[in-house]
Amino acid sequence: MRKSILSAIIWTLSLLPFWVLYRISDILYVLIFYVIGYRKKIVYTNLRNSFPEKSDQEIRHIAKKFYRYLPDIVVESIKMRTISKKQVKERIELLNEEEVIRHFEAGKAVIGVTAHYANWELGIHRLSLMTDYPKLIIYKPLNSKVFDDIQNQIRCRFGAIMVPMKQILRHIVRLKGQPHISMFVADQTPLYQDSDYFMDFLHQEALVYTGTERIARLTSDPVVFCQIGRKKKRGYYFCKFTTLVENPEMYTEHEITQLHNRFTEEVIRQEPAYWLWSHNRWKRKRRAI
Numbered sequence: 001m002r003k004s005i006l007s008a009i010i011w012t013l014s015l016l017p018f019w020v021l022y023r024i025s026d027i028l029y030v031l032i033f034y035v036i037g038y039r040k041k042i043v044y045t046n047l048r049n050s051f052p053e054k055s056d057q058e059i060r061h062i063a064k065k066f067y068r069y070l071p072d073i074v075v076e077s078i079k080m081r082t083i084s085k086k087q088v089k090e091r092i093e094l095l096n097e098e099e100v101i102r103h104f105e106a107g108k109a110v111i112g113v114t115a116h117y118a119n120w121e122l123g124i125h126r127l128s129l130m131t132d133y134p135k136l137i138i139y140k141p142l143n144s145k146v147f148d149d150i151q152n153q154i155r156c157r158f159g160a161i162m163v164p165m166k167q168i169l170r171h172i173v174r175l176k177g178q179p180h181i182s183m184f185v186a187d188q189t190p191l192y193q194d195s196d197y198f199m200d201f202l203h204q205e206a207l208v209y210t211g212t213e214r215i216a217r218l219t220s221d222p223v224v225f226c227q228i229g230r231k232k233k234r235g236y237y238f239c240k241f242t243t244l245v246e247n248p249e250m251y252t253e254h255e256i257t258q259l260h261n262r263f264t265e266e267v268i269r270q271e272p273a274y275w276l277w278s279h280n281r282w283k284r285k286r287r288a289i
Contacts, residue, residue, distance in 0.1 A: 003146045010150065014081035018235055021075040028071035033064065039278040043067075046277050050202035050268075065273035069230070076235060077121045080154050085129055088158070092119075092126040092228070092237045099241040103222050104133055104179040109172075111216045112183035113244070113260045114226040116276035117267060118237050120185060121155070123228045126239060127183065128158035134180035135160045138168050138211075140188060165194075165211065172219065183226065184212045187264055189281055197254060198286060201261055202268065207284040213256040216248040223248065223256060225263050230274050 013021075032038040043066065047059045054062075083091075103110050112127075114120055128135055137160050142148040152162045163171050163182075172182060190209050198205050216223050223245035229238050244259050245251060251259075268275045 003149065006146065007150055007153075010078055010081050010154075013078050014083070016079075018079065021079060022072070022234065025071040025075045028074065029068050032071065033067040038067075042280050043277045046281065047272070049204050049282070051272065052203060062272050063277070066275075066277050069274055070278070072235065073119055073121070076119055077154075080122060080125060080157070083125070085158065088122070088125045088129060091235060092122060092239055093231075094126065094130060095238055095240045097130055097241065099243060100181065100224060101131070103224070103243075104131065107179060109175065109179055109219065109221045110181040111212060111219070111221050111223045112181050112226050113186050113212050113223060113263075114183060114228065115187040115264045115267065116185060116279065117264075118228040118230045118274050120228055122237065123226065123239060124155050124160050124183075125158050127181070127226070128160045131181070132159075134175055134178070136163045136168070136171055136175075136180065136182040137161065138163050138165055138182060138184045140165055168211070168215065172215065176219075181224075182215065184209075186212050186260060187281070189279070189284055192284065192287070197257065199254075199258060199261060201281075202265055204282050205286070206282055208257060208261060210254065210257050212260060213248075213251075213254070216245060216256055217251075220248055222246050223260065225260060227267055229267075230271070 043063055044059065047062055051059065051062075100110055114123065124137055137155060139162055141164050142151070155162055161171070168182065186209055188209065190207055192207075195207055195209055197210050198207050200206070201208065212223065215221075222243055225242045225244050227240045227242065229240070230236075231238060242263070244263060245256055248256060
């Protein structure tokens with residue numbers, strides 16, 4: 001019953017036009033920033049440590065911009081429940097889809113990498129509409145099965161295949177020899193049992209996932225970064241693809257992991273406010289030997 005009620009609420013809200021949803025977002029901004037102070041300590045600590053060269057005034061400006069953008073992601077994600085294909089294509093402009101298509105035409109699969117930046121959720125819909133080849137979205141299941149099921153139901157509307165991290169090999173083996181894309185959101189915080197590799201990320205030592213690299217080296221498929229950015233007009237985005245690695249076998253261990261994390265850093269530095277600063281990204285520390 002809880003799942004059906006929640007699904008009904010999301011469906012009903014998603015029928016509202018964008019302009020109404022953005023008015024709701026305006027109210028949410030005031031609540032989460034000025035009233036609740038949602039994860040402010042984490043956000044400000046992350047920003048100060050990531051940009052030690054910036055003044056307190058600059059940090060506060062980025063933080064306020066982040067909190068202004070965060071509720072937009074919430075309402076836009078709700079809208080994904082009933083948004084039309086036409087609206088998706090209007091909302092996210094593909095700047096160079098041929099960068100992915102060329103790999104498909106060469107008979108290759110693609111290892112996609114992206115980050116929690118701009119509207120990565122709406123990006124799933126846009127990727128789904130870009131090609132008829134299988135689209136695997138690799139994700140980390142939520143603790144709440146109810147929310148996890150509802151979220152994945154929304155994400156799959158236009159053909160995306162949601163694959164839990166621990167099942168990725170099974171799916172890739174099944175699609176061996178067939179062009180497809182496996183998209184990793186690679187800036188999450190791993191559990192200790194999932195990774196033991198630390199690297200410097202935004203001036204702080206971070207435990208990072210190496211799954212993207214492991215799959216690329218196993219399959220010899222190219223690694224392509226999917227950069228989603230925010231346009232000046234509210235609710236509109238662009239998507240640009242960059243092939244970071246053509247031949248994974250030519251790279252040494254951890255080099256590919258370093259490469260896509262460095263690329264993510266540069267994207268964040270260009271427009272810092274649109275990354276998910278409320279995530280406690282650096283909570284994992286090296287264990288004493």
